[in-house]
Amino acid sequence: MFVQDLPPEEQVESAAARVRPLLLEKEVVFYGTVFKAIGFFLRGDGHAGRGEHFERLRAAWRAIDPRGTGLHAYNMQVAPLQDGQPEAAASSVADNQLAFAWLYGDVVHHDLERLAATGIAGVRERYRAAAPLVCRVMIHTVSTLRFVELLASNGLLPVPRAALDAGVVVTDPLMRQHARVFVADPDVDPPRLPVPGQAPGAGWTLLLPPTGPRTADQVPDVPGPTAPTGSSD
Template structure:
């Protein structure tokens, strides 16, 4: 491949990642980074009643809708065919780091970051913290590791409707699938923010190409009320058609009337 094409492809990967990662960093789950970091590792509180010896296990999770929206934001980072795919991004960072003569420590740190992504993004590499087992009636016992349940929730319940994924974890119920997905989503979010911070550091030292537009572009919608000022025109909708639409900046033309003239009472 032509060197210019290679460079353009690497730059495109970085731009795509920056735009997506900024959306991830702007997500409500990332507002408290300490709390997000804790979600990476499932925790349980075990309580024993000293008198009755009754034992309870308590765990807490964010609202499913909040985690679902976070899963949608991280999804392109895990898809091989996306420009923003995490490994494409890491390869691009290494490409430009080598091109600009970054030192050995910087290269080693980027390689370590790439390995971290390979572990988190792989459905085959297990980082399981627990396993869930169920048995219904006379049916054989079923067991799935938490990372298998997590991907069943992501692919079967949320961002896709993969019947096979969901069917394989159907017996465990959506609640168990969701509980297993929370740490996975949190890990990807934390690693995304970590990678974005690294990218910003490299960009600030001109180790990367100029990506100002990717950092300056709006990536999330924050306004819930929008007020726009300017002339408004209306026209009758006759026989399924409007009068000819004028070009932007041109006079409204025949058939169009200013909103105020149409609806305000006549001023005598």
């Protein structure tokens, strides 16, 4: 028995959404545009290793063909059976077609042409082909980033430091924000909005004024996991 243990589909969908712009010619991060720019700055660079790595990496990207009908790893054949024998010639579809049909037919668009061309397989087989493809594109993306970082560190590529340091993922989805909320009378013209950093003027009323020893400038800490979730304010 041949067994494939693939990641959950929603994880691959998320990854595909991240790397998909590198495959689209209209996007500024399209791999072809990126390598054209890298090639420009590497003109005259006599380092053989950098040149060879550049060509290998670009060739790996070019092998990712969203419209390709050739296979990467396998070809799928399906034929209807009658009494255990094929009734007709088998229909054939390559894994590359299945993979991009999943991406553009099942996930980000509803490409009827791609879905019709892979209809013999169904979404399960399309996903089976897509998961390795998305992983391959992820590997190429990370490899390209590392190459860009290497060139930038050697002064061969003018990449702003901020572009390499900018955050691109949310690591903590629990949003915490200490604030005081002010409301105004909805039946009259809204009062002037306060200047950032200054207290609201006339027409604004503090919602749920603090009680007890607290002052208006004190905000309670976020409750711990075992503390009550209510508030005395």
